Amino acid sequence: MAILPIHLPDASWYPAKGDRATLFLRFIARRFLVFGILIAFVLFTISRMFYGREAFLEISGTSQERQHSRWPGVRLPPLYSRYHQYELALPQHHWHATSHEDEPKFFFVPGHTWGLGWGNAMQEILLNAYLSYKSNRANERHSRFVFYNYTWNMDPSQDYSDYSGKPIPSRVPLSALIAVNHIIRIEGPIVGGAFPDGQHAPFAIAEEYYRTICEGRKRVLDREEIHKEIGSSMVDPITKGWVQKLSTVDDQCVEVARGQDGGIYTWIIFGEKDAMHDVWADFAASPIITHFRWSPLVELAFDNNREVFAPTTVFEAPLSTIPYAVPSAQRYAMMKGLLALHIRRGDYAVHCDGLANWSSSFLSFNSLQGLETFRIPEGGGWGENTPENIAIYRRHCFPTVEQIVARVSEVLRSESARGLESVYIMTNGAVPWVEELKTALLNTGSFKHVSSSRDTVLNWEQKYVAQAMDMLVGQRAQVFIGNGWSSVTGGVVVMRQANGFHPDSTRFF
Incomplete structure (x- = not known):
């Protein structure tokens, strides 16, 4: 067996005097390097933990440090950032597409209820979504319902609103209240989920997506003029009148001008005791109701x-x-x-x-x-x-x-x-x-x-x-x-x- 030659200085555990100082410096350098890496790792870990905690607190709204000059010392409500992000990430939102011309039409009611309780907002959302669904059933070119936040304050610069002296969120994303699951695509038609089998209606989209891709090319329909032609405060003729009107509009981005009393279905209609009678059977059998589901929250x-x-x-x-x-x-x-x-x-x-x-x-x-x-x-x-x-x-x-x-x-x-x-x-x-x-x-x-x-x-x-x-x-x-x-x-x-x-x-x- 051959043995490689060994240089004597290299074979000794104790180097010559001339090399000891160099090795000592190397030893110290290595220790400082290891120590420095360890310190950096610890600082990085602490910073990540701190950042993660702050990010979590910001999302969940549990940070005690978050305050507002209007409510000093008061814990502020959550802003539901996770839910907003979830809605904007729905796969039907083609943010990076070079053109949106091949998408279905969009139908938005910007004059919806705001500044009132959830019950008021919910009854209108159900009927707006139902109208969009009926429009899809009546026309060859389908339209996407544009869903919106449960809104207390329309001012986008105001994250919080005053309710009896206490702060509340100015806007709550609809997905925090009504369910949507775009992964398995089987429920939640109001908030961007799928319709049941056999219902060929396109997925709803978020208001922010609509406003972004439809900027400068919206067709605004006159609510007052259309309702004057309909001449009724009952839900069935109002719905049929709007379905007929929408069938004549070929523009991709369609919205409704806010009327004197609000959107399409107003407090006057909801206050009319017989308003739902003729439409009830069809409304109750629609996927808007049969596949309604409350949010996981x-x-x-x-x-x-x-x-x-x-x-x-x-x-x-x-x-x-x-x-x-x-x-x-x-x-x-x-x-x-x-x-x-x-x-x-x-x-x-x-x-x-x-x-x-x-x-x-x-x-x-x-x-x-x-x-x-x-x-x-x-x-x-x-x-x-x-x-x-x-x-x-x-x-x-x-x-x-x-x-x-x-x-x-x-x-x-x-x-x-x-x-x-x-x-x-x-x-x-x-x-x-x-x-x-x-x-x-x-x-x-x-x-x-x-x-x-x-x-x-x-x-x-x-x-x-x-x-x-x-x-x-x-x-x-x-x-x-x-x-x-x-x-x-x-x-x-x-x-x-x-x-x-x-x-x-x-x-x-």
């Missing part, structure tokens, strides 16, 4: 608070475990044993007096055929009413604890109320008042469990979409008693009726 809030609403059995699966493809009627099946009450407080007393003074009927969503009706008392004037009539409106619109208990006791005698054991109170009432009501309901001896919106536990993002979670509870309750003039009640009623709940199980105060 709302459903998670529901799952986390399921035991608050009513005790469950071991056989009931959380909503988050139910497959996405399950239609709304099966997904949101009845919760047996639960009575849900929707009771408005706060400044609603003033609103009720206004309703009385104008002898208002229930809203259109609360006046569907088969439901109990409100008989407008005689003797009222135009802008004024008698004290007796105002008291009647108050009993239905702003009931006292005693009146609520009396109404519940009355409904308990109906066939649909058999087996009720729990009560969930959907309310914005002050905690002391809510506790008084809970005690009064328990003292009737009819219920084992009574809870309210004030008992739920929500994370920071869920807090600002809590109305949607309450609507989901009301939608699934065995019996629901609501406020006939409330749009939140209206959203619950529409979903209950469309999902096949017996009309006798849906009541009003």
Whole structure:
């Protein structure tokens, strides 16, 4: 075996004197290099951790440092950045395309509801999306529905708005309230998801995408002129009139000029008790309703608070475990044993007096055929009413604890109320008042469990979409008693009726 020659100095563990200083310096340099790399790594890790934490806090809205000069020292609401980014990343948004001419038409209603509660916004969104769907069914060239934020403040420079002295988000992306899943493409047609099989309608797009690619080439339709030709405040002729008008427009980017009262479907239409009668069957059977699904954020809030609403059995699966493809009627099946009450407080007393003074009927969503009706008392004037009539409106619109208990006791005698054991109170009432009501309901001896919106536990993002979670509870309750003039009640009623709940199980105060 051959052995390579070895130079003696290299074979010794102890180098010659002349080399020792050099090696010592090398030794020190190596140690400093290793030490420097270690320090850099530690600093990098800390910075990433800090950056990641700040990024997370910014997204989730939990940073205590984020403040605003208008609300010093107050924790600001979340801005739902993740949801905005998710919507803009939908695959139907061809941001980098050189041309958009081969895309379907776009239909946008910029004069939509803003500055009002979620119930008001939701009822209009459902009908705007339905109109777009009907337009697609009637025309060869399909159009994309342009969905928009739930908006409290239209000013893009104002991230926060003042609500009774407290900050709220000026804009909440629709995907934080209504579901969309573009990965499996099986539900969420309102917010950019797929329509069910056999429905060849294009995916909806976000307002920001529409405004970007349609800049300088929009066709604006005169809302006032078209409605003058339609000559009706009923939803069916309004929808058909707009479908006919849209069929004559070949422009790719089409939007509706804001009218004196707002968009296409206004508060006047929603206040007309018969407005939904002729359109109801088709509306309820459309994918806008049959494939309506609440967002994962709302459903998670529901799952986390399921035991608050009513005790469950071991056989009931959380909503988050139910497959996405399950239609709304099966997904949101009845919760047996639960009575849900929707009771408005706060400044609603003033609103009720206004309703009385104008002898208002229930809203259109609360006046569907088969439901109990409100008989407008005689003797009222135009802008004024008698004290007796105002008291009647108050009993239905702003009931006292005693009146609520009396109404519940009355409904308990109906066939649909058999087996009720729990009560969930959907309310914005002050905690002391809510506790008084809970005690009064328990003292009737009819219920084992009574809870309210004030008992739920929500994370920071869920807090600002809590109305949607309450609507989901009301939608699934065995019996629901609501406020006939409330749009939140209206959203619950529409979903209950469309999902096949017996009309006798849906009541009003």
